[in-house]
Amino acid sequence: MTSPTDRLAVVGAGPAGLAAALTAADHNIAVTLIDSAPQPGGQFYRQPAAALGARRPQALHHAWRTWARLRDRLDAHVAAGRIRHLPGRHVWFVEHLDRGFILRTLTGDDEPEVFAADAVLLATGAYEKVLPFPGWTLPGVVTAGGAQAVLKGGLVLPGRMAVVAGSGPLLLPVATGLAAAGARLAALIEAADPRAYGRHARTFAAHPGKLAEAAGYAGRLLRHRVPVLTRHTVVAAHGTDRVEAVTVAALDADGRARPGTERRIACDTLAVGHGLLPHTDLAGALGCRTDPARVVVDAQQRTDVPGVWAAGEAAGVGGAALALAEGEIAGRSVVAHLTGERPRIRSTAANSRTALRKFAAALDAVHTPPAHWAEQVADDTLVCRCEDVTAGAVRHAVTELGAADLRTVKLLTRAGMGWCQGRVCGPGVAGVAGCPPETVRRPFARPVPLSVLARTPSPTEGRQE
């Protein structure tokens, strides 16, 4: 069943998946690299669509030399037949058989395909945490990463006059990227208090490269004259056919919008982000332990399911450099597993992983959404866009119908039952309901047409494939 070219299947061709695939291929392991994007690079190294013929794609990137090295190594391994790169395919399910794994994919046209492998490495990255507020469903309100994806992937601006808001380091490349590409930045609104950085001064000081990167962003914000408001939040977006303005307010020490501090800022685009959440669906379906929102791995990036590794943001959000280090470590561990040799983890990669995880934890502690954001969500605000469920309906389920957990809220309101299966609305519904977020085990990593399921053999039948 398992062909010799399918020893390791890597899901995701971002920094983590690439580092793992290249490391394994360097050691003559045949790798199948499956990615839903049309080109390798993941979120960090997202490339413009080939048809656009971008002459200077590096203008929208930093760390381009690292990317160029990764791309050249990938090209060489693909040419030598050591890596089979399969873009444009979404892995919706991975089955664990007695010997090895079956990966089920769908192409962009929903064509099903099946791949077999002895080992699986999940490098599926993260997606953006979205929190609702009045007006967030207006056209022109996009996620921060979405604005960046439109720019990096499509070479277009989401609008001419933008506000970038929320919390987290991602806001900086998004704001400076939009400004450099010609958008006017009406404001950068960051919920965090910059003084909180002082509490982690030693951790940040240990990363001079990151400090230089941050200083570079600050310089570009100054150059483009971007007004920056810290300890502020967007309380509403306004407009009829699309966003025309936002109201922002200062936050008090408890994370509540301070009455009387509201100001209106005109814009045609609001790019808003409140951090990232790891993609754990495939790991959850395989039975890997998650904690609660990341795949739990050991020092070799192994999950608790034998034959399954996880690296990069699927195993905890921490940036591209951490994803590269984890991918390399995972790749070496897979090589040892498949060849029977002792794992040869480089100490530089292990040390870099330790330091970068500490750095990421400090950033995470500084950049949290305002503690009382849910109070700003008016009853008529949609919180679940797929099923048209309002904040009022969620509150009614809790206060009048006695729902005490997210599952009951979902059963009473349908919030989270639509296309996104709670991936987008989950944190928003949890916040409005006042329930702790739950680990959701979804059987499939994306919606699958019934016609595909009908043709999909059961795991037992799959053994004869």
Ligand SMILES: Cc1cc2nc3c(=O)[nH]c(=O)nc-3n(C[C@H](O)[C@H](O)[C@H](O)COP(=O)(O)OP(=O)(O)OC[C@H]3O[C@@H](n4cnc5c(N)ncnc54)[C@H](O)[C@@H]3O)c2cc1C
């Ligand atoms: C929207 C967004 C924008 C970001 N922008 C920046 C930035 O500007 N600067 C910065 O420092 N950091 C940024 N980050 C963080 C950065 O992406 C990460 O630090 C880094 O790219 C993580 O690498 P990774 O390999 O773990 O995941 P990713 O780079 O996210 O790569 C994961 C890959 O897996 C693929 N994938 C996921 N699920 C499946 C599946 N089921 N089947 C097939 N393929 C799948 C995805 O299409 C993607 O190509 C961003 C993150 C996001 C979510």
